[in-house]
Amino acid sequence: MTADGTSPDSPQARAAKLLRRPKLWLMPTILSGLLALLLSLLYMGGIVSPQSDLHDLPIALVNSDTGKPLTGQKQNLGTQIAAAITSDTTSDAADWRQLNDRKGHKRLTPQPA
Incomplete structure (x- = not known):
């Protein structure tokens, strides 16, 4: 002890x-x-400076809404939302690029080295 x-x-x-x-x-x-x-x-x-680092950041917008339009509508809801997002020219925050489902999935999936 x-x-x-x-x-x-x-x-x-x-x-x-x-x-x-x-x-x-x-x-x-x-x-x-x-x-x-x-x-x-x-x-x-x-x-430290996200405004300058993320200026004109390309963002892919993939609309995979294939449902029928709502009653009284010409386009389905996904197409309407995508059109509203990409038509916004007042904001300089992002560079929206609308891709189809195949191109969007191909770009977002990691490719083997």
Whole structure:
């Protein structure tokens, strides 16, 4: 038994020995802190100015609504919504590209290398 009432092989005794030896834990602590700082700076660098980074971002709009139009309507609801989105010329936020279902699925599916 040690002076504090624990056996030399207990986890508390081993942890206390490690805490008294800063050469063992000081370097990993500093490296972990620097790595966390580096990763946070890299993340912040990518999102600090989204307006300029995402200007004219191409977005694919795929209308796969193949249902019949509602009663009294000439087009189905999906076609009406797609037309309303792509005809909005007041906003400079996105570059909408209307694709058919096959082209949209092909572009969104990862291609093998």
